[in-house]
Amino acid sequence: MTVTTRAPDTAQRLYRTMARIRQFEIAASKLMATGKLPGTLHVSIGQEAVAAGVCDVLRRADHITTTHRGHGHCLAKGGEPKAMMAELLGRASGYCGGRSGSMHIADPSAGILGANAIVGAGIPIALGGAFAAARQGRNGVAVAFFGEGAVAQGVFHESLNLAALWQLPMVFVCENNRYVELTPVSMHLAAKHVADHAAPYGIPSARVDGNDVFAVRDAAGEAVERARQGGGPTLLECETYRWHGHFEGDPQRYRDAAEVAEWKAADPLKRLAESVETATAIDGEARKEMADAVAAAEAEPLAAADSVTAHVYRRPVRPVRGGVPE
Numbered sequence: 001m002t003v004t005t006r007a008p009d010t011a012q013r014l015y016r017t018m019a020r021i022r023q024f025e026i027a028a029s030k031l032m033a034t035g036k037l038p039g040t041l042h043v044s045i046g047q048e049a050v051a052a053g054v055c056d057v058l059r060r061a062d063h064i065t066t067t068h069r070g071h072g073h074c075l076a077k078g079g080e081p082k083a084m085m086a087e088l089l090g091r092a093s094g095y096c097g098g099r100s101g102s103m104h105i106a107d108p109s110a111g112i113l114g115a116n117a118i119v120g121a122g123i124p125i126a127l128g129g130a131f132a133a134a135r136q137g138r139n140g141v142a143v144a145f146f147g148e149g150a151v152a153q154g155v156f157h158e159s160l161n162l163a164a165l166w167q168l169p170m171v172f173v174c175e176n177n178r179y180v181e182l183t184p185v186s187m188h189l190a191a192k193h194v195a196d197h198a199a200p201y202g203i204p205s206a207r208v209d210g211n212d213v214f215a216v217r218d219a220a221g222e223a224v225e226r227a228r229q230g231g232g233p234t235l236l237e238c239e240t241y242r243w244h245g246h247f248e249g250d251p252q253r254y255r256d257a258a259e260v261a262e263w264k265a266a267d268p269l270k271r272l273a274e275s276v277e278t279a280t281a282i283d284g285e286a287r288k289e290m291a292d293a294v295a296a297a298e299a300e301p302l303a304a305a306d307s308v309t310a311h312v313y314r315r316p317v318r319p320v321r322g323g324v325p326e
């Protein structure tokens with residue numbers, strides 16, 4: 001197994017990525033609580049090690065897709081916090097012109113093929129990225145990030161099948177945070193572990209502590225390297241936990257405070273901070289970077305109301321015999 005270097009600069013880089021994700025989402029959560037952020041918001045606070053560990057072994061040209069809980073993956077892959085925050089705040093300078101909000105951030109220039117509000121829908125899009133990389137022979141890799149909720153969707157199995165059949169350079173990364181909206185995973189999935197779904201398709205899998213950024217990076221590094229060498233796909237299950245509710249404002253009657261407290265004690269940032277001397281300074285820099293992103297977005301104009309149908313495909317209305325439109 002490839003063991004990640006624990007060199008101080010690697011630890012520092014990983015910590016910075018996690019701190020930036022944490023501070024971006026704390027800022028977004030506060031904006032939601034004060035009524036400044038329209039729409040719905042799902043944050044990944046507590047899960048940062050998965051995004052940081054996986055994206056650290058990817059190149060800019062590699063592709064990712066993500067979910068409704070995707071800010072961390074986008075930031076770790078090179079998404080710009082200013083354009084992301086502007087999108088969340090409905091500003092014209094946002095990634096999608098302020099029309100889409102948190103769940104549809106995309107930046108093809110950074111290999112981010114898109115977040116997706118439909119559970120499981122990002123997986124076949126990453127599969128397409130892997131197919132393209134293989135066809136073009138450019139040693140590229142595609143990663144689909146998804147929650148354990150997507151594992152019960154047919155498209156997860158269809159994508160595993162094709163990726164295995166065609167030996168595509170793809171890594172399936174499941175962030176198992178134990179809840180599918182309000183439903184615990186034990187009431188949602190028949191298999192004991194998400195990683196068990198690799199065996200029927202004859203592909204390798206790994207199940208790791210998703211709050212240990214080095215463990216995630218090791219497993220992702222091995223899977224990505226195998227994919228680049230033509231060794232086909234891997235299913236990686238990262239066990240983690242979300243600290244906030246399913247959405248901001250979720251009353252969370254389905255879980256105990258004690259369970260949340262237990263997982264907060266396993267904070268992926270705190271665990272790494274012990275070996276990063278500059279952790280406090282990095283936290284401060286990340287907080288300032290995200291405060292600046294909020295201020296910059298707030299100074300921008302809102303998306304114009306008449307831009308709402310821009311880029312929306314509409315079938316041309318053709319008159320039919322008798323003059324009644326189709």
Ligand SMILES: Cc1ncc(C[n+]2csc(CCOP(=O)(O)OP(=O)(O)O)c2C)c(N)n1
Nearest residue numbers: 069117118119147148149150177179180181
């Ligand atoms: C196809 C589909 N079904 C249902 C929903 C409603 N929904 C939104 S998020 C979610 C739960 C997703 O759980 P999981 O995949 O574990 O991701 P997590 O929220 O835990 O990150 C559901 C059921 C949806 N968006 N898409």
Ligand SMILES: [Mg+2]
Nearest residue numbers: 147177179180
């Ligand atoms: Mg989940």
